[in-house]
Amino acid sequence: MPNLKDLKNRIESVKSTRKITKAMQMVAAAKLRRAQDAAEAGRPYAERMSAVMGGLAASVGNSDGAPRLLAGTGSDQTHLLVVLTAERGLCGGFNSTIVRLVRSRIADLQAHGKTVKLLTVGKKGREQLRRDYADLMVGHVDLSDVKRVGYANAAEIAGDILARFDAGEFDVASIYFNTFQSVISQIPTETQIIPAKFDAPEADDASTLYDYEPSEEAILEDLLPRGVATQIFSALLENGASEQGARMSAMDNATRNAGEMIDKLTIEFNRSRQAVITNELIEIISGAEAL
Amino acid sequence: MADMMQFDLVSPEKRLASFEASSVQIPGADGDLTAMPGHSPVITTLRPGVVRVQSADGDKSYVVTSGFVEVTAGSVSVIAERAHAGDEVRKDDLSDLLEEARAKAASAEADQKDGAEKFVADLVQLLEDMD
Numbered sequence A: 001m002p003n004l005k006d007l008k009n010r011i012e013s014v015k016s017t018r019k020i021t022k023a024m025q026m027v028a029a030a031k032l033r034r035a036q037d038a039a040e041a042g043r044p045y046a047e048r049m050s051a052v053m054g055g056l057a058a059s060v061g062n063s064d065g066a067p068r069l070l071a072g073t074g075s076d077q078t079h080l081l082v083v084l085t086a087e088r089g090l091c092g093g094f095n096s097t098i099v100r101l102v103r104s105r106i107a108d109l110q111a112h113g114k115t116v117k118l119l120t121v122g123k124k125g126r127e128q129l130r131r132d133y134a135d136l137m138v139g140h141v142d143l144s145d146v147k148r149v150g151y152a153n154a155a156e157i158a159g160d161i162l163a164r165f166d167a168g169e170f171d172v173a174s175i176y177f178n179t180f181q182s183v184i185s186q187i188p189t190e191t192q193i194i195p196a197k198f199d200a201p202e203a204d205d206a207s208t209l210y211d212y213e214p215s216e217e218a219i220l221e222d223l224l225p226r227g228v229a230t231q232i233f234s235a236l237l238e239n240g241a242s243e244q245g246a247r248m249s250a251m252d253n254a255t256r257n258a259g260e261m262i263d264k265l266t267i268e269f270n271r272s273r274q275a276v277i278t279n280e281l282i283e284i285i286s287g288a289e290a291l
Numbered sequence B: 001m002a003d004m005m006q007f008d009l010v011s012p013e014k015r016l017a018s019f020e021a022s023s024v025q026i027p028g029a030d031g032d033l034t035a036m037p038g039h040s041p042v043i044t045t046l047r048p049g050v051v052r053v054q055s056a057d058g059d060k061s062y063v064v065t066s067g068f069v070e071v072t073a074g075s076v077s078v079i080a081e082r083a084h085a086g087d088e089v090r091k092d093d094l095s096d097l098l099e100e101a102r103a104k105a106a107s108a109e110a111d112q113k114d115g116a117e118k119f120v121a122d123l124v125q126l127l128e129d130m131d
Helices: A004-060 A094-111 A123-136 A151-166 A216-290 B091-107 B110-130
Strands: A078-084 A115-121 A137-141 A172-182 A185-194 A211-213 B005-010 B015-021 B023-028 B031-035 B042-045 B049-055 B058-072 B075-085
Touching: A004 A216, A004 B005, A004 B015, A004 B058, A004 B075, A078 A094, A078 A123, A078 A151, A078 A216, A094 A115, A094 A123, A094 A172, A094 A185, A094 A216, A115 A123, A115 A151, A123 A137, A137 A151, A151 A185, A151 A216, A172 A216, A185 A216, A216 B042, A216 B058, B005 B049, B015 B049, B015 B058, B015 B075, B023 B042, B023 B058, B023 B075, B031 B042, B049 B110, B058 B091, B058 B110, B091 B110
Parallel strands: A078 A115, A078 A172, A115 A137, A211 B042, B005 B075
Antiparallel strands: A172 A185, B005 B015, B023 B031, B023 B049, B042 B058, B049 B058, B058 B075
């Protein structure tokens, strides 16, 4: 039977763990609200952008002069996987679910004889993927110093990717991140960013015929790189909200588990204390009887 | 014909403005244009400049640096990569951007040089106009 002193120490240590997880949960909750607001605020821009580009792409897309960002390089031999994860751990399965999706995708692509390259954003994803795929990594973006992810960060990542595309390093790029569904559910998602894909414009949009100034091609040429940045930006925002949501529920669980553990240990502590008292009483009584 | 139309100004990070306007002056890539209700649908890219909006609550101006505009008969949507309300923009914000643009223009490939230099020239013009 563990002695009383040890039990007491354990209870104290679990109690302070519970305090920490509780604090982390509350911080995550506050950050989650901010992240959700940011994701909400960015939505109108992204929607407009893809609506206009979708319209343009539909009219220009099939002509021979379509930009490479839209038409692709004509091959799909080399794939660049852009993996967005968190900079910090303690957020449940958040990072692992993305990494699992990426792993299965890599295995799939390699089985089909494709070349895979990895660009990681966020420290945790790099750590997990480095073990098996260190030779596939072509770059890493560190956002650990960034307090609030802004459009400038996304533009930087997009610039990096576009430069690689222009240099012919890959044919197809996809981005992997967690879509925020709710605090308890984040869905790992794959989106292809190069060549750009758009949902077909809705039928009622097609009735508006726009004049384009300068030409359709010139606007599309101008917009496509921005479109890449916009997609990355919304993915970053989604990912940010998901991370905080995942951390919040993970810390909520941890706090609850710590509470249960404290209850269990307290019962054990009381039992041992009573046992000690009973023992002492028996000794005293038998001592008295012996006289 | 309605005498008001919907004006929206969105940047990647937030929706900066959304209200009814009677006319909007836009710095288009190929020259300024003023959109009034009933304007034929146009999509144009922006050059750095000032968007001026007339509305029932008075005139407002916004400094935009790049992006595009979608004009329809009943609405004007400015989708700007960087935008500031006219009265809170500071020249420092823009001079950083100017530095960046100059560096880009200096290192740009031949086929993009014209565009990059035009961007710098437009920014310089914008800064002068603000004095």
